[in-house]
Amino acid sequence: MQPKLNNVFIGFDQKEAIAYHCFAQSLIDNSTIPISITPLAENNLDIYDEKHSDGSNKFTYSRFLVPYLMNFKGWAVYFDGDMICVNDVKQLLNNIDRKFAVLVVKHEYKTKQEKKYFGQRNENYPRKNWSSVIIWNCEHPKNKLLTPNFISNRDGAFLHRFKWLQDDEIGEIDKKWNWLAIEYPKISEPNLIHYTLGTPCFQEYRDTSMSDYWIKTFNRLMQGYEK
Numbered sequence: 001m002q003p004k005l006n007n008v009f010i011g012f013d014q015k016e017a018i019a020y021h022c023f024a025q026s027l028i029d030n031s032t033i034p035i036s037i038t039p040l041a042e043n044n045l046d047i048y049d050e051k052h053s054d055g056s057n058k059f060t061y062s063r064f065l066v067p068y069l070m071n072f073k074g075w076a077v078y079f080d081g082d083m084i085c086v087n088d089v090k091q092l093l094n095n096i097d098r099k100f101a102v103l104v105v106k107h108e109y110k111t112k113q114e115k116k117y118f119g120q121r122n123e124n125y126p127r128k129n130w131s132s133v134i135i136w137n138c139e140h141p142k143n144k145l146l147t148p149n150f151i152s153n154r155d156g157a158f159l160h161r162f163k164w165l166q167d168d169e170i171g172e173i174d175k176k177w178n179w180l181a182i183e184y185p186k187i188s189e190p191n192l193i194h195y196t197l198g199t200p201c202f203q204e205y206r207d208t209s210m211s212d213y214w215i216k217t218f219n220r221l222m223q224g225y226e227k
Contacts, residue, residue, distance in 0.1 A: 004074065004075065005075045005076075005077060005089075005090075005092055005093050005096060005135070006033055006034055006035045006036055007035075007036050007038070007070065007074065007075070007076040007077070008027065008035050008036065008037045008038070008076070008077050008079065008089070009037075009038045009039075009040055009063070009066050009069070009076060009077070009078045009079070010023060010024060010037060010038070010039055010040065010078075010079050010080075010081050011039075011040050011058070011059030011062070011063060011078075011079070011080050011081040012039035012040055012041040012042075012058065012059060012081055013058040013059060013081065014041075014058070016081065016082065016199060016201060016202075018201045018218070019081050019082050019195075019199040019201050020039060020081040021221060022084065022201070022214060022217045022218050022221055023079065023081055023082075023083050023084060023085065024037050025217055025220060025221045026083075026084045026085040026086070026217045027085045027089055029085075029217070029220070030085050030086065030087060030088050030089065031088055031089050031090060032088050032090050033088075033089075033090045035089060038069070040059045040062045040063065040065070040078075041058070042058045042059075042062070045062055045065065047065075047068075047148050048062065048065060048148040048151070048152065049148065049149075049152050050062075050152065051152045051153070052152070052155075052156070059080070059081065060156070061151060061152075061156075061159065063078045063080075063131060063134065064146050064151045064159050065146070065148065065151060066078050066134070066136050066138070067136055067138040067140075067143040067144070067146050068146055068147055068148065070136070070138040071138075072138050072139060072143065072144050073138055073139055074138055074139065075096065075135065075136065075137060075138060076135075076136045076138055077089070077092060077133070077134070077135050077136070078133070078134040078136060079132070079133055079192075080132040080133070080194065080196075082194065082195045082196065082198075082199040083132075083133075083192055083193060083194050083195065084192070084193045084195075084213045084214050084217055085191070085192050086189075086190050086191055086192060086193065086213060087176075087190075087191035087192070091191065092135060092173070092177065095135060095171065095173050095174075095177075096135065097171055098137065099169075099171075100137060100140075100169055100170065100171035101137050101140035101142045101143050101165050101169045101170070102134050102135060102136055102137065102140075102143075102162060102165070102169075102170055102171065103134070103135040103137075103170070103171035103172065103173050104130045104131065104133060104134055104135070104162075104170060104171075104172070104173060104178075105129075105130065105133055105172070105173045105174070105175050105177060105178035106127075106130060106170075106172050107127075107128060107129045107130060107175070107178070107180070109128070109180070109183060109184075110124050111123075111124055111128075111183060111197075112182065112183055113182070113197055125157070126161055127160065127161045127162070129178065129180065129194070129196060130160065130161070130162070131159070131160045131162070132178060132194060132196065133173065133177060133178045133192070133194075135171075135173065140169070142164055142165055142169060145164050146164070174191070176189070176190050176191040176192070177191045177192050178192060178194050179191070179192065179193050179194060179210075180194050180196050181193050181194065181195045181196070181197070181208065181209050181210040181211070182195075182197050182208055182209045182210075183196065183197065186209050186210055190210070190213075193210050193213055193214070195210075195211075195214065199214065200214040200215060200218075201214075201218075
């Protein structure tokens with residue numbers, strides 16, 4: 001039997017809350033299956049003591065709580081909040097394989113910009129942006145390590161590079177499910193666009209590559225119809 005993949009977790013940061021709501025709208029607009037959407041908002045996570053001080057947003061580390069929040073059962077998808085979905089999330093079912101602990105887009109690139117939104121440093125590092133879309137096999141034995149205490153006591157390099165796993169336990173998703181706006185060339189048929197340098201909700205990114213997808217969804221969210 002094909003496992004269900006309708007539990008969706010999205011990173012939430014109040015300073016870019018509209019990005020979260022636009023992304024959720026785009027998922028709903030394009031999905032042909034019922035989906036359960038959970039915001040990973042810091043104030044909702046009283047089970048987790050955030051000890052890190054190096055995160056660029058409020059969900060830098062809480063994404064690794066997903067298997068724990070699922071009681072280490074079933075499947076779930078994590079997405080960063082600065083995205084727009086263009087295709088049916090049901091299509092991610094095609095990527096599920098029980099032998100993997102996680103499935104991700106395995107980006108290999110060097111950034112085009114040294115700074116991103118709010119003037120934050122945008123450094124290159126191994127497996128950059130791999131953790132921005134994660135299909136979680138919550139029942140995988142290795143993922144049962146990911147308790148709140150374990151996560152709060154591991155650094156970013158360990159977690160974002162999936163160092164609790166062997167390489168052959170990390171499956172791969174088509175790059176179109178995490179297409180990096182500006183960093184990658186504009187394409188006509190993406191599945192999901194990731195505004196990793198800055199969401200078009202910020203004025204300086206409003207007219208950048210592939211921002212029209214975000215603006216279209218924003219208009220639908222705010223006015224109830226497409227302009």
